[in-house]
Amino acid sequence: MEARTQFFTTPIYYVNARPHLGHAYTTIAADVATRFKQMDAHDTYFLTGTDEHGDKIVQAAQKQNQSPQEYANKISRLFQGLWPRLSVQNNQFIRTTDPSHIQVVKNLLTRIHDKGDIYFSSYEGQYCFGCERFYQDRELVEGKCPDHGVAPSTIKESNYFFKMGQYKTGSFNKSKPTRDLSIPDSMKQNCSLF
Numbered sequence: 001m002e003a004r005t006q007f008f009t010t011p012i013y014y015v016n017a018r019p020h021l022g023h024a025y026t027t028i029a030a031d032v033a034t035r036f037k038q039m040d041a042h043d044t045y046f047l048t049g050t051d052e053h054g055d056k057i058v059q060a061a062q063k064q065n066q067s068p069q070e071y072a073n074k075i076s077r078l079f080q081g082l083w084p085r086l087s088v089q090n091n092q093f094i095r096t097t098d099p100s101h102i103q104v105v106k107n108l109l110t111r112i113h114d115k116g117d118i119y120f121s122s123y124e125g126q127y128c129f130g131c132e133r134f135y136q137d138r139e140l141v142e143g144k145c146p147d148h149g150v151a152p153s154t155i156k157e158s159n160y161f162f163k164m165g166q167y168k169t170g171s172f173n174k175s176k177p178t179r180d181l182s183i184p185d186s187m188k189q190n191c192s193l194f
Contacts, residue, residue, distance in 0.1 A: 004041065004042045004043065005042065005043045005044070005045075006034075006037040006042045006043070006044050006045075007044070007045050007047070008030045008033055008034045008037075008044065008045070008046045008047070009030065009046070009047040009048065010026050010027050010030050010047075010048040010049075011026065012048075012049045012050055012051040012094065012096065013048075013049070013050050013051065013079060014050070014051050014054060014056060014057065015050045015051070015052050015057055015060075015071070015072045015075035015076050015079070016054070016056035016057045016059070016060045016075075017060065017075070018075060018078055019078055019079050019082050023079070023082075024082070024086060027048055027083060027086070027088055027090075028086060028088065030046060030048070030090075031046065031087075031088045031089060031090070034046040034089070035089075044091075045091050045092075046089070046090045046091050046092075047090065047091065047092045047093075047094060048079075048083070048088075048090045048092075048093055048094075049079075049092070049093050049094035049095055049096070050072070050075070050076045050079055050093075050094075050095050050096065051096050052068075052069075052072035052076065052095055052096045052097045053096055053097075054132050055129055055132060056129070056130075056132060057071065057072060059129075069097065072095075072097060076095055079093075080093055109160075112162070113160075116163075117162060117163050117166075118160050118161060118162050118163065119160070119161055119163065120158065120159070120160055120161075121158070121159070121161055122156060122157065122158045122159075123156070123157060123159065123161070124154065124155070124156035124157075125154070125155070126140065126152040126153070126154060127152050127153050127154070127155045128145040128147075128148060128150070128152040128153075129153065130145065130147065130148040130150070131145060131147055131148065134152075135152055140152070
């Protein structure tokens with residue numbers, strides 16, 4: 001019988017605030033799914049961790065009079081300490097500030113850059129700091145973020161961008177799911193734009 005392998009991951013949690021019930025729920029659900037597959041003779045790997053980059057983290061650190069790294073260290077330790085208390089048995093806890101993670105990202109981005117799939121440019125648009133994302137006017141509700149109910153700020157940033165368009169296929173938008181999927185309308189719209 002061939003080995004069956006299953007990989008599980010949680011979102012990598014932002015460290016802009018202490019862990020809450022939603023983090024626990026998601027992690028416990030992934031842990032339960034991992035254990036279920038183990039009982040069904042699967043080899044499993046369960047990854048969780050923290051994302052330690054972003055405007056919210058900088059803002060939260062400033063409120064605590066700490067550097068972003070000091071603040072990220074403190075909050076990440078709270079996440080790491082919570083999982084054993086909830087009997088969660090993850091295989092790995094990754095931090096986006098871990099040297100090993102940074103090296104993997106550098107290697108990947110170098111390969112993508114060398115292939116010509118990323119470029120440096122500027123972008124200006126409506127940015128919601130609460131969501132940490134840009135919105136197009138058609139996505140706003142009466143000029144406000146649909147999640148936070150506040151008007152986004154117009155910002156311009158220089159950054160690296162991925163050339164997604166060259167991977168678009170004609171069949172992408174025409175494909176039909178083989179089963180019923182629960183996809184939020186906003187995500188359906190995003191997929192149709194690709």
